[in-house]
Amino acid sequence: MRATPIAVAALSAALLLSACDSGSGDDGSNGKAAKSGDACTLDGVGVQVGASAAPSAGDSGNVTVTITNRGAKCTLDGFPAVRLKAGATTSTVPSDKAAKAQKLTLAKDATASFTITYVRGETGGKQSLAVKTAGFSLPGSSAEHSLAWSYGEVALKGGADRPNASVTAFQQAGD
Numbered sequence: 001m002r003a004t005p006i007a008v009a010a011l012s013a014a015l016l017l018s019a020c021d022s023g024s025g026d027d028g029s030n031g032k033a034a035k036s037g038d039a040c041t042l043d044g045v046g047v048q049v050g051a052s053a054a055p056s057a058g059d060s061g062n063v064t065v066t067i068t069n070r071g072a073k074c075t076l077d078g079f080p081a082v083r084l085k086a087g088a089t090t091s092t093v094p095s096d097k098a099a100k101a102q103k104l105t106l107a108k109d110a111t112a113s114f115t116i117t118y119v120r121g122e123t124g125g126k127q128s129l130a131v132k133t134a135g136f137s138l139p140g141s142s143a144e145h146s147l148a149w150s151y152g153e154v155a156l157k158g159g160a161d162r163p164n165a166s167v168t169a170f171q172q173a174g175d
Contacts, residue, residue: 039140040067040074040106053151054120057128061120061151065136066113066173069106076170077103078139080114084131084149089160091129093118096166104170111173118165121155128153129163 046068054061065080078101082093093116095101104112114136121128131149155164 037073037075040076040138041141042143042145044071045069047145049147051151057120057122059120061118063116064113066111068111069108073107075103075105076112079169081137082116082167083135084154084163085133086130091161091163093163093165093167096168099169101169104172112170113173114170115168119155121153123153127156129156
């Protein structure tokens with residue numbers, strides 16, 4: 001029987017090739033070695049945004065941000081910091097009071113998401129923030145990812161520094 005020697009040769013080759021990993025955690029994407037389990041950073045993740053925009057003033061909308069780890073295993077421990085920007089005004093979005101942050105570990109190509117929930121404001125209204133961009137940073141980092149905001153004005157709860165919005169904790173996404 002020749003099937004056995006071929007199977008043994010294939011298994012040996014697979015084991016030899018898998019042993020070639022240096023274990024440094026460097027995936028070659030940014031030229032820097034990442035330590036497995038360190039905090040996730042924006043330069044090590046991909047970002048996708050999907051929205052269910054509020055159709056009119058007073059309605060609620062959701063903007064879901066999904067991040068995909070492109071490097072070594074990393075962790076997300078806490079809430080994302082989200083800011084809404086309207087000209088010279090920047091408003092911080094508070095975390096959802098009902099949400100509890102959990103520590104997530106993302107393997108390479110694993111995904112996590114968070115959702116910004118907001119109440120749409122009246123166009124040009126005194127209690128509305130004419131948001132043009134939103135920015136977020138990952139826990140433990142000040143680096144910010146900006147995205148265009150095309151989902152209408154955001155209602156305010158008091159002053160311009162109090163948007164009627166909240167952000168959820170990170171949730172494991174995908175399989």
